[in-house]
Amino acid sequence: MRGAGRxxxxxxxxxxxxxxxFRHATEAEEIVALVAEGLRQSDLAGARLAAxxxxxxxxxxxxxxxxxxxxxxPLVAIGVEALREAGRRVVTRSxxxxxxxxxxxxxxxxxxxxxxPDGRLVLPRIASAGATCALAASGDALPS
Numbered sequence: 539m540r541g542a543g544r545x546x547x548x549x550x551x552x553x554x555x556x557x558x559x560f561r562h563a564t565e566a567e568e569i570v571a572l573v574a575e576g577l578r579q580s581d582l583a584g585a586r587l588a589a590x591x592x593x594x595x596x597x598x599x600x601x602x603x604x605x606x607x608x609x610x611x612p613l614v615a616i617g618v619e620a621l622r623e624a625g626r627r628v629v630t631r632s633x634x635x636x637x638x639x640x641x642x643x644x645x646x647x648x649x650x651x652x653x654x655p656d657g658r659l660v661l662p663r664i665a666s667a668g669a670t671c672a673l674a675a676s677g678d679a680l681p682s
Contacts, residue, residue: 553588557649557672558602564668566604572671580661580673589614591652593621593644614652624651630663649674
């Protein structure tokens, strides 16, 4: 079983994924609102979100687990190597995140990694006060 209170998923879903980066004090409500804003900005407000994805070391945080539960989607925990591999395809560069994580955007790298090798960014990173969100889809999930 996946979602809040359950183990993070290890396999990537084949659909629209929201990659999330967040600070420790961020509340679940802020993450949920940012995902909704990302869907709105990408004209996908009616789209079915398949999963939230974040760095494996943050997947146990109550805020991200509660956000996944509130959205009714599984949480995909992305390991360091998968983040770095997907990080080659990010379009946003944060000096701070690059120094901490080795990728320009944690949100973009997580979304791309969860969407799989044929995944593409639908929405580059957007930010709120305590979180970042990027949307990616697997190659066959949404029309170009």
